[in-house]
Amino acid sequence: xxxxxxxxxxxxxxxxxxxxxxxxxxxxxxxxxxxxxxxxxxxxxxxxxxxxxxxxxxxxxxxxxxxxxxxxxxxxxxxxxxxxxxxxxxxxxxxxxxxxxxxxxxxxxxxxxxxxxxxxxxxxxxxxxxxxxxxxxxxxxxxxxxxxxxxxxxxxxxxxxxxxxxxxxxxxxxxxxxxxxxxxxxxxxxxxxxxxxxxxxxxxxxxxxxxxxxxxxxxxxxxxxxxxxxxxxxxxxxxxxxxxxxxxxxxxxxxxxxxxxxxxxxxxxxxxxxxxxxxxxxxxxxxxxxxxxxxxxxxxxxxxxxxxxxxxxxxxxxxxxxxxxxxxxxxxxxxxxxxxxxxxxxxxxxxxxxxxxxx
Amino acid sequence: xxxxxxxxxxxxxxxxxxxxxxxxxxxxxxxxxxxxxxxxxxxxxxxxxxxxxxxxxxxxxxxxxxxxxxxxxxxxxxxxxxxxxxxxxxxxxxxxxxxxxxxxxxxxxxxxxxxxxxxxxxxxxxxxxxxx
Numbered sequence: 001x002x003x004x005x006x007x008x009x010x011x012x013x014x015x016x017x018x019x020x021x022x023x024x025x026x027x028x029x030x031x032x033x034x035x036x037x038x039x040x041x042x043x044x045x046x047x048x049x050x051x052x053x054x055x056x057x058x059x060x061x062x063x064x065x066x067x068x069x070x071x072x073x074x075x076x077x078x079x080x081x082x083x084x085x086x087x088x089x090x091x092x093x094x095x096x097x098x099x100x101x102x103x104x105x106x107x108x109x110x111x112x113x114x115x116x117x118x119x120x121x122x123x124x125x126x127x128x129x130x131x132x133x134x135x136x137x138x139x140x141x142x143x144x145x146x147x148x149x150x151x152x153x154x155x156x157x158x159x160x161x162x163x164x165x166x167x168x169x170x171x172x173x174x175x176x177x178x179x180x181x182x183x184x185x186x187x188x189x190x191x192x193x194x195x196x197x198x199x200x201x202x203x204x205x206x207x208x209x210x211x212x213x214x215x216x217x218x219x220x221x222x223x224x225x226x227x228x229x230x231x232x233x234x235x236x237x238x239x240x241x242x243x244x245x246x247x248x249x250x251x252x253x254x255x256x257x258x259x260x261x262x263x264x265x266x267x268x269x270x271x272x273x274x275x276x277x278x279x280x281x282x283x284x285x286x287x288x289x290x291x292x293x294x295x296x297x298x299x300x301x302x303x304x305x306x307x308x309x310x311x312x313x314x315x316x317x318x319x320x321x322x323x324x325x326x327x328x329x330x331x332x333x334x335x336x337x338x339x340x341x342x343x344x345x346x347x348x349x350x351x352x353x354x355x356x357x358x359x
Numbered sequence: 360x361x362x363x364x365x366x367x368x369x370x371x372x373x374x375x376x377x378x379x380x381x382x383x384x385x386x387x388x389x390x391x392x393x394x395x396x397x398x399x400x401x402x403x404x405x406x407x408x409x410x411x412x413x414x415x416x417x418x419x420x421x422x423x424x425x426x427x428x429x430x431x432x433x434x435x436x437x438x439x440x441x442x443x444x445x446x447x448x449x450x451x452x453x454x455x456x457x458x459x460x461x462x463x464x465x466x467x468x469x470x471x472x473x474x475x476x477x478x479x480x481x482x483x484x485x486x487x488x489x490x491x
Contacts, residue, residue, distance in 0.1 A: 003418060006366050013373035020377045020400050024384035029392055036396050043403055050414040051422045051442045055450055059403075062458050067399055074392055074465050078472040082390040083479050100379050108371045112364075120367055120416040128413070128443040133434055136425050150423035150444035151451070159448060166452045173459035177466040234424060238455055317427060340462060348473075355473055 009049040012042040027082045033071045037064050053234040054151045057226060061242040066337065069249055073344045131158060146299055146311035147231040147319035155236065156325045160296030164285065167329070171278065174336045181343045185267065187350045195258045212254040219247040227330035231319035237329025244330070245337040257345040267342060270335045277332030284324045298322065363416075374411075377404045391468045391478045395461060402457045406450045413443025423447075 019039040023032050040063035047056045087093070107115075134143040135153045145153040155163050227240025251260050288297035293306025298320040300308035309320030318324075381404065384397030414420075423444040425437050468478060475483050 001360075001418070002362055002366070003416070006363070006370075010366050010369050010373075013370055013377075016404075017373045017377050017380070020380045020384075023400065024380055024388065024393075024397060029390065029396075032393060032396055036400060039400065040403070043407060046407060047410060050410060051420055052410045052413075052447050052450075053422050054447055055406075055410060055454070058451055058454055062454060063399070063403065066458070067461065070462060070465050071392060071396060074469055077469050078392065078478050079390075082388065082393055085387060085389060100383075104372060104375045104379060107375050108368060111371050112368060116412055120411075120414055122416060124413065124415060124441075124443045125445070128445045129438055131444055132423055132425075132441050133438045136427070136429060137434060138428070139431060148425040148427050148429075150425070150441070151447050154444050154448040155451060162452060166455050169456050170459045173463045176463050180466050180470050232427070234422065238451070351473060 005049040005051075009046050012045040012049070016042045016046070027084070029075045029080055029082060030072065033068055033075070036071075037068045040064050040067070054236070054239070057235050057239040058242060061239075061246055065246045065249065066242065069253075069341070070344065073341075077348045141299070142302055144299055145319065145322065147322050149231055149233065149236075151234070152230050152236045152322060152326070153319075156322045157296070157298045160285065160298075164281075164296070167278070167281065167332070170333075170336065174340060177340055178343060181346075181351075183354060184343070184346055184350060187353055188346055191350070192258070192261065196262075208254050212250050216247040216250055219250070220244060223247070223330070223334075227326055228323070230326040231322040232317065237326040238333050240326070240330040241333025242337065244334040245341070248338050249341060252341060252345055257342065260342070265338055265342060267339060270339045270342070274332050274335040274339065277328045277335065280328040281325060281332065284321050284328065296321075374404055374408055378408070389479045389481055391471065391480060391483075392465070394480070395464050395468065398464075399457075399461060402453075406453055406457075409450050409453075410446055413446030415440070415442050 016039050019035050019042065023035045023039065026032050026035065040059070043063070044056050044060050047059060130143075131150050131154055134140065135145050135150045136148045137144050145157040147153040147157070223240045223244035223246075225240075226235035226243055227237055230236035230240065248260055248265060251263075285296050288304075288306045288308075289295045291306045293301070293304040293308075297304060297306055298309055299311065300306070309324075310318070311320055312318060378401060381397045381401035385394050385401060388394055388397060417440055419440055421437065421441045423437070423441040425441075426433060429437070471483060472478050475486050477483060477486075
C-alpha cells in the first residue's frame with residue numbers, strides 16, 4: 001500500500017536535508033536565513049502530509065515569517081559574513097563523517113525495528129483515544145470539553161495548566177528581551193519628534209505601499225478568523241496571534257517603523273494591551289476556582305459544584321472557556337510580538353549612543 | 360510492502376541526518392547567529408520526529424477535528440481513524456517555548472555584538488576574561 005502523502009513526505013524530507021546542509025555550509029548569513037526559510041516551508045509540507053494541520057498553522061508564521069525577520073534584523077545590526085573556519089585534518093573529518101553515518105544507520109534501524117513502538121502504526125495510544133472519544137461526546141458528558149477540535153481542547157482544557165506555564169515562559173522571554181533594550185526611549189523620543197515633522201513619503205514606491213495595505217487587511221482578517229474559530233477548526237489563539245504579526249511586519253518593512261508608530265502601534269499601548277490579555281487569561285482560569293470548582297475548569301463536572309462555562313451563547317457555539325482563552329491569547333501574543341519588532345527596528349546608532357561604545 | 364518500508368527508511372534517514380547536520384552546525388560554526396539558525400533547524404526536526412509518533416498509516420486517516428454534533432457511530436469512526444491529538448498539542452507547546460528561547464538568544468547575541476564588536480565565538484572567548 002503506497003499512500004500519496006507519504007511520497008510527498010519523502011520528497012520534502014530529502015529537499016529539507018539538502019537545504020539544511022546548504023544552510024550550515026554557506027558563509028553568507030543572509031543567504032543562510034533565506035535557505036532556512038525555504039527549509040521551513042518544506043518542513044511545513046511534511047507536517048501537512050502527516051496530518052498535523054494545527055502545527056502547520058503555528059509553524060509557518062513562526063519559522064518562515066518571525067524567525068526570518070528577527071534574524072535579518074539581527075544580521076543588519078551585526079555582521080553579514082561569517083569568518084572562515086579552520087578545517088580539521090582530512091582523515092579526522094572522514095572518520096567523523098563515517099561515524100556519524102553509522103550512528104544514523106543504527107538509529108534508523110532501531111526505529112524501524114520498534115524503538116518508538118513502530119511509529120507509522122494503525123493504532124494510537126489509549127490517552128489519545130480517550131481524548132478523541134470524549135472531547136464532544138453528548139452521551140458521556142462527564143469528561144467532555146464541548147469543543148470538536150481535539151487539539152485545542154487538549155491545549156486549553158485537558159492540559160490547561162501546561163499551556164499556562166508555556167505562556168509564562170513566553171512572557172518571561174519577552175520581558176527579558178525588553179530588559180536588554182531598556183532606557184532606549186529616552187534617546188529615541190527626540191528622533192520620533194523629528195520624524196513627525198517630515199513629509200509622509202517615507203518608505204518604498206506607491207505600488208508597494210498600496211499592495212501592502214491590501215495584504216495587511218487580508219492577513220488581519222485571516223488571523224482573526226484563525227483565532228476566533230480555533231475551537232471549531234484547526235487553529236487557535238497562538239496561531240492567530242502569530243499570523244497577525246506578519247501584517248505589522250510588512251508595514252514596517254514597506255512603509256517604515258515610523259508609519260507603524262503613527263498609526264497607533266506604540267510601546268506603552270502594546271504593553272498595556274498585552275498585560276490586559278494575560279490578566280484576562282488568568283481571570284478566566286481562576287473564576288471557576290473562586291466559585292467552588294477547580295482551576296481551568298471548563299464544563300460542568302459531577303464532582304464539582306461550579307456549573308461551568310456555557311457551551312453556546314444564543315446559538316453561537318463558543319465551547320465554554322476555550323473561545324475566551326483563544327481570543328485573549330491571540331491579543332497577548334500579537335501585542336508581544338509587535339513589541340519585540342518595534343524594539344528591534346530601532347536603529348543601532350541610538351544603542352551605541354546609550355552604551356557609549358565606539359563603532 | 361517493500362516500497363512502503365523503503366519510503367519510511369528514507370524518511371527517517373533524512374530526518375535523523377537533518378538533526379545531525381544541524382548539530383554539526385551548532386558545534387562547528389563560529390558565528391552566533393549561524394549557531395542560532397542551526398539550532399532552530401535542530402529543534403524543528405526533533406519536533407517533526409515527535410509528530411511522527413502520532414501519525415496513523417491509514418488511507419482514510421483524519422485530523423482530530425470532529426463534527427459539531429457527532430453520533431456515537433461517528434465518534435467510534437474517528438476513534439479508529441483520527442491521528443493522535445496529544446502529540447500535536449505537546450509539539451505546539453514546544454514550538455512556542457522554542458520561539459521564546461530563540462528570541463531571547465537573538466537579543467543576547469545583538470547585545471554581545473554591542474559589547475565585543477564581533478559575533479565570532481572564538482574572538483569573544485579571547486576578548487572576555489572567561490578562559491576555558
